[in-house]
Amino acid sequence: MNKFALILIALTLMAGSAFAQTTDLFISEYVEGSSNNKALEIFNGSGDLINLSEYSLLIYANGGSTPAQTIVLDETIMDTGDTFVLVNSNAGAELLALANQTSGNLTFNGDDAVVLVKSDDVIDCIGTVGFDPGSAWSCDDGSTVNNTLRRRPEICNGDNDTTDDFDVCMEWNFFVVDTFDGLGQHSTDCASVANGINKLGSVKAVYR
Template sequence: MKKFSLVFLIITLLTGSALAQTADLFISEYIEGSSYNKSLEIFNGTDDAIDLSQYTLEFLFNGNTVGNSVALDAVSLGSGDVFVVSHTDADPAILAVTDQTTSNGSYNGDDVIILKKGTQVIDSMGTLGVDPGQAWTCDDGSTQNHTLRRQAAICNGDTDETDAYDICAEWDFFASNTFDGLGTHSTDCISVGTDQGHWDSLKAIYR
């Protein structure tokens, strides 16, 4: 194959629909363990640092459509980095990798969690206004007494907080009180926001 056509093929692959891009923050890990072991990891899979002062987490308990709102700290989250929000009284192993604590997020499995940028929903867990009983469940696990990690192929958040919720479609499940994945996130997604980004991505892959 000629060099020119090989480069053309690679560029086509990189810009094609096969490789999804990440447009904004999303929740990459969810811990609902024993006691106050509750933690959410938020991932920046975009090309750019993001000012978290624009973002809030909303916790809507037991089918209610009004709940607690927690503004994220006004810090900059770098590309590829995560921001961990945990319960104030969580296990020391959780707190060791926590960036912000709150006592306003005491979800226990049957609650809805929404990540917003301003008034715009950019990710959600559960169905707004619905109480699922004990938890959101599927064949692989549930949102109670589990650690959930966003599957590596998921590149963007669930921006419809009102539709039916299938947690098996987007999450991998781990045993209660699994903390060892908190603080980092692995993704298959490629962020290609600028022309320079295309070449950086290409170099990173084919190096």
């Protein structure tokens, strides 16, 4: 292996570890509560202003491989660090009071894959599209039914693979049913980055 290859490997490793960065929106909280208490929180950890109306939420119900619901998100300019809370229109008053947008189509109940897309590009996913897990995706800590799930602070970007196995313990912390106190803010360990920046280019620039 020549010296150039070694340097390239070192730079790639650095870009992957010391520069854990958020480049786009992701889902930071998922509420599968009692009755119609359903909500999703979307977080902008990137360094860009993002127009939310370019994004949609798709719900693939009960193992279906085409979306049962499509929810176009409202025209909203999200700044770095902003959250946006989407709530089922028939939720209770306490949850509705936290909504930035409501929709009657936000109807997941534990065994439905939830996918955030920008045009046709998958940005984030909860569950596995085309797979029916029974009543929910479960692991030792909890499941996607009758829980509030909050993205772990070390998770910097969405899960853009909708077809791989979904281990809900890998990226989420669990809170008891009808926990709403995390909605409207998100804690992260990740750095923000504007989409236009070439990561390897910026690392090279530092070490030039």
